[in-house]
Amino acid sequence: MGSGPxxxxxxxxxxxxxxxxxxxxxxxxxxxxxxxxxxDDVLQVGESxxxxxxxxxxxxxxxxxxWGVSENNRKARYYTLTAAGKKRLTVxxxxxxxxxxxxxxxxxxxx
Amino acid sequence: MRLLRRLxxxxxxxxxxxxxxxxxxxxxxxELRAKGIPETEILSAAQRAMGNDLLARxxxxxxxxxxxxxxxxxxxxxxxxxxxxxxxxxxxxxVTLALGMAVSQAVFAFVNATVLHDLPFExxxxxxxxxxxxxxxxxxxxxxxxxxxxxxxxxxxxxxxxDLNQSVSVSDAAHAAERxxxxxxxxxxxxxxxxxxxxxxxxxxxxxxxxxxxxxxISYGLWRTRYGGDPSVIGRVIRVNEQPSTVIGVMPERFAxxxxxxxxxxxxxxxxxxxxxxxxxxFGIAGRLKPGAAIAQARAEVEAISSRLAREHRELARDRRxxxxxxxxxxxxxxxxxxxxxxxxxxxxxxxxASANVANLLLARSWRRSREIAVRLALGASRWRVVxxxxxECALIGVAGSLLGSYLSWFGFNAMSAAFNVFEIGAPDRPxxxxxxxxxxxxxxxxxxxAAFLFAxxxxxxVPALHLSKAGTNDILKDGRLGAAxxxxxxxxxxxxxxxxxxxxxxxxPGGLFARSFFGLYRTSPVIDTxxxxxxxxxxxxxRYATPGxxxxxxxxxxxxxxxxxxxxxxxxxxxxxxxxxxxxxRLVAVAGRAIEPDEQLPRVTYLLxxxxxxxxxxxxxxxxxxxxxxxxxxxxxxVVINERAAAVLFGGDDPLGRRITLTTGAQAPPLVRTVVxxxxxxPDYLPNQPxxxxxYAPLPSDPSQPRGISVIARSTSKAAAxxxxxxxxxxxxxxxxxxxxQSLDEMLALTRSGARMVGSWxxxxxxxAVVLACVGLxxxxxxxxxxxxxxxxxxxxxxxxxxxxxxxFMRQAFVLVAVGLALGLTGALASTRLLSTFLSDVDxxxxxxxxxxxVAVSLVACAASAIPARRxxxxxxxxxxxxx
Numbered sequence: 001m002g003s004g005p006x007x008x009x010x011x012x013x014x015x016x017x018x019x020x021x022x023x024x025x026x027x028x029x030x031x032x033x034x035x036x037x038x039x040d041d042v043l044q045v046g047e048s049x050x051x052x053x054x055x056x057x058x059x060x061x062x063x064x065x066x067w068g069v070s071e072n073n074r075k076a077r078y079y080t081l082t083a084a085g086k087k088r089l090t091v092x093x094x095x096x097x098x099x100x101x102x103x104x105x106x107x108x109x110x111x
Numbered sequence: 112m113r114l115l116r117r118l119x120x121x122x123x124x125x126x127x128x129x130x131x132x133x134x135x136x137x138x139x140x141x142e143l144r145a146k147g148i149p150e151t152e153i154l155s156a157a158q159r160a161m162g163n164d165l166l167a168r169x170x171x172x173x174x175x176x177x178x179x180x181x182x183x184x185x186x187x188x189x190x191x192x193x194x195x196x197x198x199x200x201x202x203x204x205x206v207t208l209a210l211g212m213a214v215s216q217a218v219f220a221f222v223n224a225t226v227l228h229d230l231p232f233e234x235x236x237x238x239x240x241x242x243x244x245x246x247x248x249x250x251x252x253x254x255x256x257x258x259x260x261x262x263x264x265x266x267x268x269x270x271x272x273x274d275l276n277q278s279v280s281v282s283d284a285a286h287a288a289e290r291x292x293x294x295x296x297x298x299x300x301x302x303x304x305x306x307x308x309x310x311x312x313x314x315x316x317x318x319x320x321x322x323x324x325x326x327x328x329i330s331y332g333l334w335r336t337r338y339g340g341d342p343s344v345i346g347r348v349i350r351v352n353e354q355p356s357t358v359i360g361v362m363p364e365r366f367a368x369x370x371x372x373x374x375x376x377x378x379x380x381x382x383x384x385x386x387x388x389x390x391x392x393x394f395g396i397a398g399r400l401k402p403g404a405a406i407a408q409a410r411a412e413v414e415a416i417s418s419r420l421a422r423e424h425r426e427l428a429r430d431r432r433x434x435x436x437x438x439x440x441x442x443x444x445x446x447x448x449x450x451x452x453x454x455x456x457x458x459x460x461x462x463x464x465a466s467a468n469v470a471n472l473l474l475a476r477s478w479r480r481s482r483e484i485a486v487r488l489a490l491g492a493s494r495w496r497v498v499x500x501x502x503x504e505c506a507l508i509g510v511a512g513s514l515l516g517s518y519l520s521w522f523g524f525n526a527m528s529a530a531f532n533v534f535e536i537g538a539p540d541r542p543x544x545x546x547x548x549x550x551x552x553x554x555x556x557x558x559x560x561x562a563a564f565l566f567a568x569x570x571x572x573x574v575p576a577l578h579l580s581k582a583g584t585n586d587i588l589k590d591g592r593l594g595a596a597x598x599x600x601x602x603x604x605x606x607x608x609x610x611x612x613x614x615x616x617x618x619x620x621p622g623g624l625f626a627r628s629f630f631g632l633y634r635t636s637p638v639i640d641t642x643x644x645x646x647x648x649x650x651x652x653x654x655r656y657a658t659p660g661x662x663x664x665x666x667x668x669x670x671x672x673x674x675x676x677x678x679x680x681x682x683x684x685x686x687x688x689x690x691x692x693x694x695x696x697x698r699l700v701a702v703a704g705r706a707i708e709p710d711e712q713l714p715r716v717t718y719l720l721x722x723x724x725x726x727x728x729x730x731x732x733x734x735x736x737x738x739x740x741x742x743x744x745x746x747x748x749x750x751v752v753i754n755e756r757a758a759a760v761l762f763g764g765d766d767p768l769g770r771r772i773t774l775t776t777g778a779q780a781p782p783l784v785r786t787v788v789x790x791x792x793x794x795p796d797y798l799p800n801q802p803x804x805x806x807x808y809a810p811l812p813s814d815p816s817q818p819r820g821i822s823v824i825a826r827s828t829s830k831a832a833a834x835x836x837x838x839x840x841x842x843x844x845x846x847x848x849x850x851x852x853x854q855s856l857d858e859m860l861a862l863t864r865s866g867a868r869m870v871g872s873w874x875x876x877x878x879x880x881a882v883v884l885a886c887v888g889l890x891x892x893x894x895x896x897x898x899x900x901x902x903x904x905x906x907x908x909x910x911x912x913x914x915x916x917x918x919x920x921f922m923r924q925a926f927v928l929v930a931v932g933l934a935l936g937l938t939g940a941l942a943s944t945r946l947l948s949t950f951l952s953d954v955d956x957x958x959x960x961x962x963x964x965x966x967v968a969v970s971l972v973a974c975a976a977s978a979i980p981a982r983r984x985x986x987x988x989x990x991x992x993x994x995x996x
Contacts, residue, residue, distance in 0.1 A: 055175060059117065059175065
């Protein structure tokens with residue numbers, strides 16, 4: 001029931017969340033919507049992946065969570081990228097690019 | 112940083128995940144609503160879209176707290192619920208474990224305080240003491256003369272010091288006279304021990320020279336109580352034994368040596384130091400080995416000197432032994448160390464038995480729980496998870512049992528420590544502990560407690576856990592009970608049970624022997640009628656009563672004064688109370704006129720000087736001849752009464768009446784010649800392991816040296832009244848003479864037996880606990896069997912078995928176990944009770960009555976314990992039993 005993105009590479013979800021937060025703080029639902037919209041409905045992140053991932057980021061100190069009021073007046077936790085998180089994002093993006101490049105090379109060679 | 116964040120998360124009351132997920136759900140509902148889903152379906156649709164939010168929350172929590180840890184806390188909660196539900200089981204298990212923990216911890220703390228703690232002195236491992244063991248096995252100190260020889264000749268000691276305990280009277284301008292425990296010591300004593308004065312100074316060698324100004328060092332306690340902690344006490348002149356003496360120092364708090372001592376004087380001030388003979392072995396020794404020297408060197412040296420002395424001085428007993436011991440060991444009775452180790456061993460065994468019983472109880476319970484466990488296994492619980500659950504329940508029982516046990520052990524420890532109370536002459540109601548008994552709980556005690564807890568929990572939990580881990584899920588589900596591994600576990604349980612019964616028996620036998628020895632002392636005819644007899648002591652200050660003539664005159668006046676006043680219905684004076692054999696003077700005795708070989712070892716008699724009404728007041732019967740009368744002291748060879756034992760040893764079958772004996776102190780002093788006029792019964796041995804004492808009762812005025820102290824023994828129902836009355840009478844003779852050591856003869860008797868009673872009560876307590884534990888064990892084991900074989904019982908009963916037959920089915924096993932356990936235990940007891948012979952009087956360590964009583968009692972109690980569950984088996988309803996599913 002769309003409870004997970006189609007086989008993401010390990011660690012990619014964390015990267016995607018960090019990237020989603022670069023534009024400003026968002027709540028969990030917002031992040032999921034953002035990812036779905038940006039991926040043209042391909043990446044449907046379920047709660048059971050999203051929230052543990054968010055806790056992982058909190059634990060590592062890459063994001064911080066603050067309670068606020070949502071656009072329709074509900075209490076929600078907003079996640080913001082920390083300085084460490086921003087640094088992490090660039091590292092992970094570079095890492096990801098290298099990985100994708102490597103995969104591309106392999107696939108091309110196979111063809 | 113991660114750790115800090117993790118901690119912060121754990122400490123937060125609300126992780127916020129729930130409200131966060133709730134928010135998510137509401138947003139989802141809004142989204143669906145916007146898509147035009149009808150309101151009635153929104154909730155379920157949102158639910159479908161969300162998936163398992165519980166799972167989401169769990170996985171999010173897993174990030175912070177490792178899943179294993181969370182499982183454990185769940186297991187603990189579950190375990191607590193199970194134990195609360197099965198309350199009876201939990202209480203029995205916890206109390207069982209608590210008993211084991213309490214006993215082992217109390218005994219360990221006691222042994223630690225007595226044996227394992229170092230002496231509170233500097234570098235205590237280099238401190239030695241020297242003791243004399245006389246031919247009778249008595250352990251005493253060293254004579255002053257011998258000490259001086261050693262100090263002159265020995266080379267392995269850095270310093271060697273002697274001490275002499277003596278009560279002294281202390282008075283000063285501001286305070287009334289008080290009788291306190293004092294010690295005359297070599298000036299080097301405190302340096303030997305490595306302890307410095309807290310205030311003022313230590314003795315110097317010049318303080319101990321003849322003619323030096325008299326000086327005193329006082330204890331911290333005396334300084335606080337008598338002198339209010341006033342530092343200006345240093346330099347103050349007080350009166351010790353009526354002689355002025357300058358206080359030069361105060362020792363540190365808690366320092367006490369040689370026993371509990373309140374003031375110390377240099378040795379040269381000890382009254383009549385020069386008249387002590389080779390056989391007055393009342394001096395304690397403390398020596399410090401030179402660095403690097405071994406105790407063996409000291410032994411060789413001391414042995415060489417003492418055997419030379421034994422050759423040179425005829426009065427030194429040839430078969431005495433001089434032993435060099437670490438100072439610590441010298442403080443304990445010779446067999447006390449091995450006895451304490453035996454006690455510790457027994458306590459550890461009791462802990463083991465307790466754990467084993469909890470294991471058995473758990474095992475018995477696992478039959479009842481097999482269905483639950485099977486279901487958990489079938490539902491996919493891992494085997495480790497099931498085993499862990501059992502272990503956690505054990506740990507819970509372990510924690511509760513240990514806490515309760517530690518609490519109980521405190522009482523046990525206090526009760527045991529009473530063995531080392533020292534009752535002071537001045538204040539018998541304010542016991543103090545000997546200096547080498549250190550009751551402070553230290554690391555070792557905590558470590559032992561922790562180790563005992565771990566051991567007990569693991570030992571109790573491992574067997575049932577292993578048992579469960581081996582059981583096949585299929586078997587359990589099929590039969591509804593744990594089928595596999597029963598044979599080995601039954602064998603293990605049976606072995607355990609046999610061991611327990613054996614241990615209980617091995618503890619009961621010494622417990623019973625002590626009880627018999629103790630009651631035996633009461634049962635034997637006391638000879639003396641001690642009822643309402645009060646003894647009081649007067650000690651004559653040497654300064655005013657320097658000559659025997661002065662002392663004889665005082666005793667005559669005292670006796671006259673008491674008789675004339677009529678304050679006591681019956682009273683007498685005597686050099687000692689006859690039931691205190693250790694403090695009495697002794698003499699070497701021989702039949703007059705018999706040639707004595709130069710090498711001959713003469714027998715030693717208790718030499719007691721009696722006042723005129725001695726035999727009358729004590730209601731001490733005379734077997735033959737007559738009691739002493741005033742004329743006996745007047746004649747040329749005064750009359751004496753000897754006891755039956757002395758009559759037998761000295762005269763064999765001959766009639767001793769009218770015969771003459773010689774008494775010597777062993778020194779060159781001319782022997783006293785005395786005529787036997789009467790024979791008195793031998794007093795029972797009030798001390799354990801002591802041969803019947805030979806005794807000579809002589810009239811007080813006839814003694815040429817005259818004692819320095821005198822006991823007044825009077826019949827009175829009140830100690831206080833007797834002491835007050837005596838004080839009044841003595842006051843008219845000598846106003847500065849304190850009456851001290853007021854004690855009833857019954858109290859004295861109780862005190863002489865207190866050692867045996869103490870050790871006995873330890874064994875009895877241990878034995879009682881072991882029996883209770885063995886009963887719990889037998890109960891659990893039989894209940895185990897009954898639980899396992901319910902279906903079988905049902906079949907048997909359906910086929911016509913009668914209740915008695917069913918009971919016997921289970922009791923038979925108990926009989927076999929008890930019989931084997933008894934046989935092993937009695938054999939073990941027979942082998943080990945010899946160790947106790949030092950502490951037992953009047954009873955053979957192989958006393959058949961004790962052994963048989965124990966055997967019968969254990970059989971009865973054990974059978975009763977197993978009969979309870981066996982009877983339950985007989986009440987099983989066959990229909991229900993067969994249909995257990």
